[in-house]
Amino acid sequence: MKGTIVGVDIAKNVMQVHWVDPDSGEIVNKPLKRAAFLEYFANRRPCLVGMESCGGSQHWARRLIEMGHQVKLMPARFVKAFVTGNKNDSADARAIWMATQMPSKEVAVKTEAQQAILALHRMRQQLVKFRTMQINSLRGLLTEYGEVMRTGRPALDRAIAGVLERLSGRLPTILIDTLREQWNGLNTLDQQIAKIEHRLQVWMKEDEAAKAIAAIPGVGLLTATAAVATMGHAKSFRSGREFSAWLGLVPGQTGSGGKIELLGISKRGDTYLRTLLIHGARSVIFHAKESGAWIEQLQKRRPLNVVVVALANKMARTIWAILAHQKPYEKGYVSVRPIQTVSVLR
DSSP: OTTEEEEEEEOOEEEEEEEEEEEEOOHHHHEEEEEHHHHHHTTSSOOOEESSSSSSSHHHHHHHHHHHHHEEEEEEHHHTTTOOOSSSSHHHHHHHHHHSSSSOOOOOOOHHHHHHHHHHHHHHHHHHHHHHHHHHHHHHHHHHTTOOOOOOHHHHHHHHHHHHHTTTSSHHHHHHHHHHHHHHHHHHHHHHHHHHHHHHHHHHOHHHHHHHTSSTTTTTTTHHHHHHHHOOOOGSSSSSSHHHHHHHOSEEEEEEEEEEEEEEEEOOSSSHHHHHOOOHHHHHHHSSOOOOOHHHHHHHOOOOOHHHHHHHHHHHHHHHHHHHHHEEEEOTTOOOOOOOOOOOOO
């Protein structure tokens, strides 16, 4: 069974496996109960297991790697192209088996520690979303009674106390008390978000890779911890450009007659990390005392958003270079290609 490729369609309770016996040519496509899944692979020789990157795939990938198998995680978008006929578990497992044999960029298998950091990021992101929804809801409800406030949390905190006091004589007490409770609930969300950020800060102090890339201008606590946890292993990317393209920050190109025109970025890959990098780049451009000659020259030729994305692209490449080569960040470093000497025979 050496060298066998197995496609696995994972689910909550029943897994579907598809593989072809290299000796007899028999096609095997059968379901496995969750409890018997690992036992099935424990009795096999090491093989290549292909799976879609989805909920639970990281857990199963780690367990299979511990058994000596090789695992290839693939984006669902890539696997979808190989689905033929009606979509079901059997067809999905066959499509995954076919996709495993095609060259593609794999999704990194992360450690449990890296996934824990990403879980903290997801919970923080959800709390920030709830807080924004709460603020917008309060502003919208008070607008119905003629009280219009400026956008933003500081404007809400400055105005809402006076607004509730003015409305207390017109509206029922049950509504005023509920609005005040919702406003006070924002402080609870602030405390929960601050606790998560503190835990991320503690982890970053113990992680050398996160501390190294945090020295890059525009890379703060959130970007540094998310980049290390999302990337997995830096060596899984051949270059900084490939990492940047994986994040969707590399623009397309078109042109003829020797003239190249840059198009928009692909916006594929991890949306969360790409957003953090773009926000960090925007912060550098607006708040840095010395943004650099490269950025200043680019601002003269390109629109602001194009400059921001270009800087985010550069930041992503720098992150990869630091993690791949394990070197500290050097301010003002310029990559210079070695001069090629040409010998002339006389």
